[in-house]
Amino acid sequence: MRSSYEKLLATIALLSAVTDVSAQTNSTTVGSGPSAAGPTWEQTDYDSSPPVYPSPNATGQGWQAAFQQASNFVSQLTLEEKAQLVTGAPGPCVGNIGPIYRLGFDGLCLQDGPLAIREATYASVFPAGLTVAASFDRDLARTRGVDMAQEFKGKGAHVALGPVAGPLGRSGYGGRGWEGFSPDPFLTGELFAETIEGMQSAGIQACAKHYIGNEQETQRNPSVTKAGETIEAVSSNVDDRTMHELYLWPFQNAVKSGVASVMCSYNRINGSYGCQNSKTLNGLLKDELGFQGYVMSDWEATHSGYPAADAGLDMDMPGGIGFVTQLPTYFGPNITAAVNNGTLAEDRLDDMCRRIMSPYFLLQQNSASYPRVDASSSGLNFFPEANYAFNYTLGPANVDVRDDHAQAIRELGAAGTVLLKNLNNTLPLKTPSNIGIFGNDAGEPTDGLYFDGDGDLGNVGFEFGVLPSGGGSGTGRFTYVVSPLEAIKNKVNSYNPKALVQYVLNNTLVNQASGYSILAPVPPEVCIVFLKTWATEGYDRPSLLVDWNGTALVETVAKSCPNTVVVTHSGGLNVMPFADNPNVTAILAAHYPGEQVGNSLVDLLWGDVNPSGKLPYTIAYNESDYSFAPIENSTALLTTTDPNAWQSNFEERLLIDYRHFDYFDEPVQYEFGYGLSYTTFSMSNLAVTATGSGYTALPAKQAIAPGGNPALWDVLYTATVTVSNTGSVAGAAVPQLYLGLPQPVNEDYTPVKVLRGFEKITLQPGASQTVTFSLTRRDISYWDRYTQQWTIGTSAIGVMAGYSSREIWLNTTVTPLSGSSGSGSGYGSGSASMAPPGYSNKTSSAGMSMPASMSSGMSTVVSGSMIPASATVPASYMSGSSSMMASMSATTTVPAAYSATTAASPSGHGPGAPGCSDVPGPWQHAGNNNWGHGGPPTQSGWA
Numbered sequence: 040m041r042s043s044y045e046k047l048l049a050t051i052a053l054l055s056a057v058t059d060v061s062a063q064t065n066s067t068t069v070g071s072g073p074s075a076a077g078p079t080w081e082q083t084d085y086d087s088s089p090p091v092y093p094s095p096n097a098t099g100q101g102w103q104a105a106f107q108q109a110s111n112f113v114s115q116l117t118l119e120e121k122a123q124l125v126t127g128a129p130g131p132c133v134g135n136i137g138p139i140y141r142l143g144f145d146g147l148c149l150q151d152g153p154l155a156i157r158e159a160t161y162a163s164v165f166p167a168g169l170t171v172a173a174s175f176d177r178d179l180a181r182t183r184g185v186d187m188a189q190e191f192k193g194k195g196a197h198v199a200l201g202p203v204a205g206p207l208g209r210s211g212y213g214g215r216g217w218e219g220f221s222p223d224p225f226l227t228g229e230l231f232a233e234t235i236e237g238m239q240s241a242g243i244q245a246c247a248k249h250y251i252g253n254e255q256e257t258q259r260n261p262s263v264t265k266a267g268e269t270i271e272a273v274s275s276n277v278d279d280r281t282m283h284e285l286y287l288w289p290f291q292n293a294v295k296s297g298v299a300s301v302m303c304s305y306n307r308i309n310g311s312y313g314c315q316n317s318k319t320l321n322g323l324l325k326d327e328l329g330f331q332g333y334v335m336s337d338w339e340a341t342h343s344g345y346p347a348a349d350a351g352l353d354m355d356m357p358g359g360i361g362f363v364t365q366l367p368t369y370f371g372p373n374i375t376a377a378v379n380n381g382t383l384a385e386d387r388l389d390d391m392c393r394r395i396m397s398p399y400f401l402l403q404q405n406s407a408s409y410p411r412v413d414a415s416s417s418g419l420n421f422f423p424e425a426n427y428a429f430n431y432t433l434g435p436a437n438v439d440v441r442d443d444h445a446q447a448i449r450e451l452g453a454a455g456t457v458l459l460k461n462l463n464n465t466l467p468l469k470t471p472s473n474i475g476i477f478g479n480d481a482g483e484p485t486d487g488l489y490f491d492g493d494g495d496l497g498n499v500g501f502e503f504g505v506l507p508s509g510g511g512s513g514t515g516r517f518t519y520v521v522s523p524l525e526a527i528k529n530k531v532n533s534y535n536p537k538a539l540v541q542y543v544l545n546n547t548l549v550n551q552a553s554g555y556s557i558l559a560p561v562p563p564e565v566c567i568v569f570l571k572t573w574a575t576e577g578y579d580r581p582s583l584l585v586d587w588n589g590t591a592l593v594e595t596v597a598k599s600c601p602n603t604v605v606v607t608h609s610g611g612l613n614v615m616p617f618a619d620n621p622n623v624t625a626i627l628a629a630h631y632p633g634e635q636v637g638n639s640l641v642d643l644l645w646g647d648v649n650p651s652g653k654l655p656y657t658i659a660y661n662e663s664d665y666s667f668a669p670i671e672n673s674t675a676l677l678t679t680t681d682p683n684a685w686q687s688n689f690e691e692r693l694l695i696d697y698r699h700f701d702y703f704d705e706p707v708q709y710e711f712g713y714g715l716s717y718t719t720f721s722m723s724n725l726a727v728t729a730t731g732s733g734y735t736a737l738p739a740k741q742a743i744a745p746g747g748n749p750a751l752w753d754v755l756y757t758a759t760v761t762v763s764n765t766g767s768v769a770g771a772a773v774p775q776l777y778l779g780l781p782q783p784v785n786e787d788y789t790p791v792k793v794l795r796g797f798e799k800i801t802l803q804p805g806a807s808q809t810v811t812f813s814l815t816r817r818d819i820s821y822w823d824r825y826t827q828q829w830t831i832g833t834s835a836i837g838v839m840a841g842y843s844s845r846e847i848w849l850n851t852t853v854t855p856l857s858g859s860s861g862s863g864s865g866y867g868s869g870s871a872s873m874a875p876p877g878y879s880n881k882t883s884s885a886g887m888s889m890p891a892s893m894s895s896g897m898s899t900v901v902s903g904s905m906i907p908a909s910a911t912v913p914a915s916y917m918s919g920s921s922s923m924m925a926s927m928s929a930t931t932t933v934p935a936a937y938s939a940t941t942a943a944s945p946s947g948h949g950p951g952a953p954g955c956s957d958v959p960g961p962w963q964h965a966g967n968n969n970w971g972h973g974g975p976p977t978q979s980g981w982a
């Protein structure tokens with residue numbers, strides 16, 4: 040007989056399965072693992088996630104005054120009010136915390152999402168995170184954050200559920216990669232932080248999501264077999280070094296930026312659910328990174344009550360296990376009961392409340408003038424008004440919050456579009472008087488302006504109309520979309536009202552060849568083919584090709600039209616079999632640009648804006664080239680009866696995207712960081728200067744602050760280069776700085792190069808500018824799982840400056856530690872040579888040939904001490920329960936499991952507590968394992 044808990048889980052899973060699994064049968068398993076031998080993957084190393092208890096108390100570091108206000112507020116709450124404050128409830132927003140009017144608290148309104156206030160009328164829809172990443176533009180990222188936040192605030196929201204850095208983008212097939220930024224953690228980290236700081240500067244709490252390892256949609260939640268057996272969510276199995284250097288990296292930036300909240304993810308991480316994984320929540324986020332805000336669960340990602348709270352979860356969303364109802368809930372009255380019977384320490388509950396209230400006071404959301412929730416939100420959200428548990432005080436309905444944001448949206452849409460090919464200066468267009476437009480992505484969306492992606496659409500997407508955004512909770516409710524066809528017609532009309540803009544928007548028709556013959560006269564002076572790729576929450580992409588036979592569409596048009604320009608609107612990378620077709624004269628990857636999609640594009644096509652977007656990912660030649668980091672899926676998995684069958688092993692470790700292609704020296708079509716301009720740029724004078732001396736391998740031990748050990752953020756070097764516009768028009772360049780970090784002994788593959796600096800600067804023709812990159816201690820270190828420290832390697836570090844990951848103009852080395860041999864490759868290891876692969880056969884982003892010789896700049900070598908010669912892994916420090924799932928009743932009474940817990944672990948803390956999902960295992964042994972086990976996590980700074 041199944042326990043009541045299992046039945047509840049089954050209910051949740053059923054809900055999840057509707058969106059997560061049922062349509063997965065169309066998907067195929069992609070790839071089979073790393074393409075070259077590496078450290079052996081010992082599955083048992085990844086079965087478990089070490090317990091880290093107790094949950095560190097926030098101290099308010101960085102926002103002391105607000106913390107004091109929060110503490111005062113919490114001290115006035117009854118136990119029931121505290122439980123209410125940590126538990127979502129039905130209401131007018133995507134997530135709601137009920138009001139406590141006697142203390143002047145109107146509650147919290149949480150709204151999706153990362154590119155717009157989703158469920159709102161009269162709001163703007165901004166470019167997706169992917170577009171921001173392709174812009175490589177810190178200022179535009181921040182402006183977008185400010186503008187979005189103004190709209191959230193104008194609608195009475197307190198928390199914006201974004202930005203996204205999980206998924207990071209391990210697999211291009213991931214359905215939600217476009218919500219985030221780039222598979223490069225540095226690029227993501229910088230733009231994540233800009234967005235957060237921009238949002239919070241405008242008075243809105245940001246929510247960094249989805250923490251962590253949320254790299255696939257397939258089986259992101261538990262499902263239930265026909266026989267009623269619960270199959271657990273996919274487990275993202277990640278080693279400790281990869282966790283730090285890739286997936287945690289941007290979240291560290293977010294914490295450093297003072298992000299208010301973090302959303303824990305649906306998936307398991309090394310066997311333990313994201314919202315009750317004490318290692319990732321208590322250990323990494325709150326202890327190591329010093330996070331002072333609160334962790335909220337993704338919607339229905341909570342799987343228990345007090346065990347989740349003890350593992351570091353601070354707020355349960357949406358609250359009700361049944362989603363739209365207030366009860367039953369894992370939190371709410373169960374939290375009250377757990378405190379009353381001594382299972383959950385009230386101290387932990389107080390910490391949860393203080394964490395939730397500190398950002399509220401910090402951003403002065405208690406102000407009497409703070410806008411109330413727009414009354415129109417009610418009708419748009421999940422919860423029937425009949426289910427509301429509180430009497431919410433709403434503001435006026437249908438407030439128009441768009442302001443003049445359309446202009447910035449248009450600008451960013453263009454800035455995040457990448458010009459991949461431009462033969463014979465096809466672009467910018469002059470004044471063509473006969474233009475052919477092809478493809479189902481060119482016109483008006485015929486199915487309306489809300490791309491929610493639910494229901495039958497699955498991973499198929501909308502057939503007719505331009506795709507300005509992806510689907511799911513990360514979409515927006517558009518008030519209008521400027522289609523490419525509309526914008527092109529307007530543009531052409533402005534210079535020649537009698538010019539022809541001919542079009543066929545039905546891909547099937549064009550592919551039958553009868554479509555093109557509708558046009559006359561032919562060929563048009565230029566044919567523009569619009570392609571798209573749907574990506575949405577709940578599904579992974581079935582292919583890396585464009586949708587709707589778009590590849591064939593290009594070939595068909597190009598056969599007849601020798602001047603074919605291709606434009607893609609895609610939620611991630613596309614392989615482009617047509618890229619080398621000589622009749623395809625130009626290609627623009629326009630990503631998801633938001634409501635001004637057509638105008639952003641026309642600005643580029645006619646040269647009113649000079650393209651400056653760069654690829655935030657790599658376009659390889661074939662889909663199979665990406666098999667090193669597969670989405671976990673198979674027919675066998677879809678029919679499994681093994682609850683623990685879904686295991687996604689991140690065996691490629693650090694080698695995702697360009698790190699893989701560079702390490703294995705594989706040719707690619709268009710590399711990370713690449714993008715053309717209508718002008719040309721040169722680069723000279725690379726100089727690297729140490730800001731200090733006597734550097735040590737390890738950072739000085741300092742009290743943890745938000746962002747981790749403050750010493751990690753010390754700038755140890757600055758690098759400068761001179762960038763010159765050598766062409767005839769103004770344009771923006773994106774100089775990029777890569778490091779080749781040394782390969783530590785007995786460690787996993789170290790990438791050949793990693794991005795550690797970028798800037799976007801606009802230059803007039805003939806103008807030059809010096810660009811400075813700051814290199815922090817973290818930037819030049821690797822994560823040592825033995826010592827649990829960011830550590831500077833013992834040999835030379837290669838410093839490479841250029842215009843893409845494979846267009847390096849200048850290089851040099853620095854050797855931070857004295858006594859180092861300096862004999863390291865300086866470019867990592869593996870097949871790399873001193874000259875990074877692909878260097879010699881690439882043309883510059885400006886279409887120029889590479890200079891015959893690279894001038895190398897000054898190298899400043901400073902002295903310091905060596906890393907200890909050997910480090911051993913300390914013995915295990917804990918043991919405990921092997922129970923994987925929490926045992927918790929859905930009812931509001933205290934289940935028997937509580938009293939059992941009391942006996943085992945009176946405080947409810949520690950690994951002995953039944954229901955703790957962390958499973959101590961063989962992680963402490965010294966093989967190629969994970970999670971670095973240098974001893975018990977310290978509570979330094981957190982007492």
Ligand code: NOJ
Pocket residue numbers: 133151152200248249337338512
């Ligand atoms: C689930 C999504 O994963 C998350 O990103 C979103 O914020 C919530 N649903 C609420 O819509």
